[in-house]
Amino acid sequence: MALNATLNATINAIMRGVLFEGIPRQVRVADVPVPVLMDETDAIVRITTSAICRSDLHMYHSVRGEPDVPWVVGHEAMGYISQIGSAVHSLAVGDYVVIPDNLDSGHLQMDPEPRFGYGGPGPYGGLQAEYARVPFADDSLITSYVLLSDIFATGWTALDFSGFEAGDTVAVFGAGPVGLLSPYSAILRGASKVYSVDHVPARLEKAASIGAVPINFFESDPVQQILAYEPDGVTRAVDCVGMEAINAQGELQEDIVMRNMVAVTRQGGGIGQVGVFLTQNNSVGAPLAETISPNITFPLSDFLSKHLTLGAGVVDPIAVAPVLEKLITSGRAQPHFVGTAEIGIEEVPEYFQRFDRQEEIKVYIRFP
Known part of the structure; x- marks a missing residue:
């Protein structure tokens, strides 16, 4: 879905986000609208850490993507909840959460449907940005570390x-x-x-x-x-x-x-x-x-x-997050070893190039 449709924003509320515009091997950082609450089950997350994933390269190589451009890319992030809808009960403003790459649908599915998430086909925009809207927040957010997101x-x-x-x-x-x-x-x-x-x-x-x-x-x-x-x-x-x-x-x-x-x-x-x-x-x-x-x-x-x-299949991070969170918290698992660079959002285009040239293994994007 096109950027303007996915980020229904208030006037003058902008943030920095990484955009893909359909040009092979090219992304850019631009001002984009800040997402707002659209449903009472939504939450808005102020992102503190995002990441570049190998699967982002399918988009970067232009072999996978949405028909409408541009869109904000990225599907791994964690941060603080900055707003919640009136029907969100298990979370509070200020909670530190991980946003999984695949989101809860908000209802029981007797006939399973394709799972949609961030940074690609689907209605939610991307996570290589300062804020994100999370639908059905009670069932979609994980209260731990960024690598659990994907x-x-x-x-x-x-x-x-x-x-x-x-x-x-x-x-x-x-x-x-x-x-x-x-x-x-x-x-x-x-x-x-x-x-x-x-x-x-x-x-x-x-x-x-x-x-x-x-x-x-x-x-x-x-x-x-x-x-x-x-x-x-x-x-x-x-x-x-x-x-x-x-x-x-x-x-x-x-x-x-x-x-x-x-x-x-x-x-x-x-x-x-x-x-x-x-x-x-x-x-x-x-x-x-x-x-x-x-x-x-x-x-x-x-x-x-x-x-x-x-x-x-496509993995549901929410299903295994409790086990992995305990492994990390206990010190038995230290998955951060895969990281090779920490950057600011303005450096993302350069590091997509480095990532594509296989000069980096995992790149974290830090926000102030």
């Missing part, structure tokens, strides 16, 4: 999708922020061995620092590298890459991760898919969307003969 919850749930159990061996494809927090979660949950597959040396070094075995697929076939350690294959494999996966030649190959996961997973094992694979038609907001095929070649014969299972 990537820690996603990395953790990817293991659930794969059927993970303590003692399993795990191969995680992709070592971006989610791809680092998934092996980190596996180690926290008692994996016997974890492999991290990527091609960026800094990411693989970070993976090794938490106890994962780094596998560089630019050097040789990652499946053969892992099978040299695990002749029967790993118990679980997880995709944290998604639709912009590349092969050893650095070329786009949407099916490469799925094919590798089926090949490397042992008999009776499981696969988890959280890498974003949501294709769409070209539009003003996503002029290159059709460069990504909606279909992949799937090795069904191998999948069936090995009795594998597959779990996939």
Whole structure:
């Protein structure tokens, strides 16, 4: 939805926000309207920390986005509640909260619908800005840390999708922020061995620092590298890459991760898919969307003969936030290790470029 429709604002109330206008590899910081309460179940949050996510790059590359431009980008943030609607009862002005990337719908869904959140398709704008409107605030806000809004919850749930159990061996494809927090979660949950597959040396070094075995697929076939350690294959494999996966030649190959996961997973094992694979038609907001095929070649014969299972979907951070919050509060989990830069909002365009060039792993945006 267009910016003016998503941010119904009062006269002269403006804030700084990061805008995408449909131009590939370009964002800019601009004055935009401050959101206001639109329903009695809303809350307005004054954001203190936001972040740039790897999935923001699908928008940045113009392969995913809204038909109407511009919009405020971003879907990870935390801050203080500055206003609440009259029907919000479990929260108060001044509460420190995390805004999850997927929001509560406000009603019981007998027929589940697509989940919408921030910084992309959906009516709520983005979180790389000073304020955000949160609908159904009682059920949508989490009272803890920023990585619970998306990537820690996603990395953790990817293991659930794969059927993970303590003692399993795990191969995680992709070592971006989610791809680092998934092996980190596996180690926290008692994996016997974890492999991290990527091609960026800094990411693989970070993976090794938490106890994962780094596998560089630019050097040789990652499946053969892992099978040299695990002749029967790993118990679980997880995709944290998604639709912009590349092969050893650095070329786009949407099916490469799925094919590798089926090949490397042992008999009776499981696969988890959280890498974003949501294709769409070209539009003003996503002029290159059709460069990504909606279909992949799937090795069904191998999948069936090995009795594998597959779990996939968009993660609901609210469902796992209580467990992850306790792990962080107790000191057992310290997911902030993925961060490589802290910046102000005016620096965001530069750091999108750095992020796209794989010079940063996780970028936090701080607000005064």
